[in-house]
Amino acid sequence: MKYGSIMLEKKEYVYIKRILNISGYVGDHEIQKSLAKFTEELKTAHILDEAEMPNDVVRLNSIVMVMSDNNWEKTIQIVQPSEKDIKKNKVSILTPMGAALFGYSLNDIIKWDFPTGLKELKIIEVTQQKQEKMLFY
Template sequence: MKYENLILEKKEYVYLKRILNVSGYSESSEIQKSIIKLNEELKDARVLNEDEMPLDVIRFNSKVSVISDQGWEKTIQIVIPSERDFKQNKISILTPMGAALFGYATGDPVIWDFPTGKQHFTITAVEQVESSNGIDVLL
């Protein structure tokens, strides 16, 4: 892992903890496992001010490109739950893939349990995208 621990911006950390606490874990066991694992990783996360955030760390609205050990490649955007749109490759932080990527950086290898089994992939690119909604509005 490039930065040794997950890295999160303060406002995003507060918002993420809030939605994880109210998410309820009721959708499926894989989603529940992902949320629990993300909660565990957040215990050791580095929480930084906005101006201290590295540009290659995955945050809300980041566009992320990954390549799997099985050969598939995908570019997705990690968003708040209300902005998810599968057709536009916008996935919620509360999905297994969203939870797996959040706080990691370009070049990091990730191993995560998905409904299809354990997946190994590498983050190949991270692009920061401004949100029309913004976390500030939600806090």
């Protein structure tokens, strides 16, 4: 891991903690497992101000290209749950893929237990989109 632990911007961290508390009632066991692991990772995350955030860290609205250990590549955008749209490759932070990638950086290799089993992913590209105003409930 490039930075030693996952990296999060302060406002995104607060937002994610809030939505994880709300989403504790998700019915799907596999998603619950993934979100529990994500919650554990948040405990050791580096929390930074916006100006300090490295440009190669996966954040909300980041477009990320990943390659799996069985050589498929996929480009997705990590978004708030309300903006998810599989047809446009917009993946919610509350999905196993969104939780697996969030806070990691370019060239990091992530081992994550997906509903289809344990997978190893490598982040091969991170593009930052303009950080839109997040919906705080």
